[in-house]
Amino acid sequence: xxRNKHVALFATLGANPKSPHAAESLDKAAELLPEGKTPVGxxxxxxxxxxxxxxxxxxxxxxxxxxxxxxxxxxxxxxPERDALHAQAATHPDEADLAAAKKFAEETMAKIS
Numbered sequence: 254x255x256r257n258k259h260v261a262l263f264a265t266l267g268a269n270p271k272s273p274h275a276a277e278s279l280d281k282a283a284e285l286l287p288e289g290k291t292p293v294g295x296x297x298x299x300x301x302x303x304x305x306x307x308x309x310x311x312x313x314x315x316x317x318x319x320x321x322x323x324x325x326x327x328x329x330x331x332x333p334e335r336d337a338l339h340a341q342a343a344t345h346p347d348e349a350d351l352a353a354a355k356k357f358a359e360e361t362m363a364k365i366s
Contacts, residue, residue, distance in 0.1 A: 254287065255286065255287055255290060258365075259293045259365045260286060260290050260291075260292050260293065261292055261293050261294045261295070261296070261357075261358075261361045262279055262282050262283060262292045262294070262295045262296070263295070263296040263297070263354065263357065264278065264279065264282070264296070264297045264300075265297070265298055265299065265300025265301075265345070265346060266278060266297055266298075266299060266300060267299070267300060267301065267302035267306075267339070267342045268299075268342075269299065270297045270298050270299050275297050278297065279295045279297055282295075283295070293361055293364055293365055294357060294360065294361040294364065296353070296354060296357040298345065298346050298350040298353060298354065299342055299345040299346065299350065300342065300345050300346055301342055301343045301344075301345060302339055302342050302343070307339055310329040310330075311329075311330065311331040313329065314327040314329045314330035314331075315330065315331065
């Protein structure tokens, strides 16, 4: 039901914003736009992961799951590496992210002016 002539997509993501997952997330968001609407631009930067989501994932994918339902070391399971990734993500968006978002907004506005 978007009636705006121009649409831009922007988001934060707990994962690496340069990852295939990030690009796929923006592509999936673009697919949700009404027919005939394409984004003028897309922007994504890292953001903190909600602690409730982390807790839920760690419960779903515990370390060394005993029943073989999920492989040990599942990407969303708790590990020192995963804990470090969450801690690093919690520092975002940071000043550099905000500067990049500002630049994206300025460039997007210049495209539609």
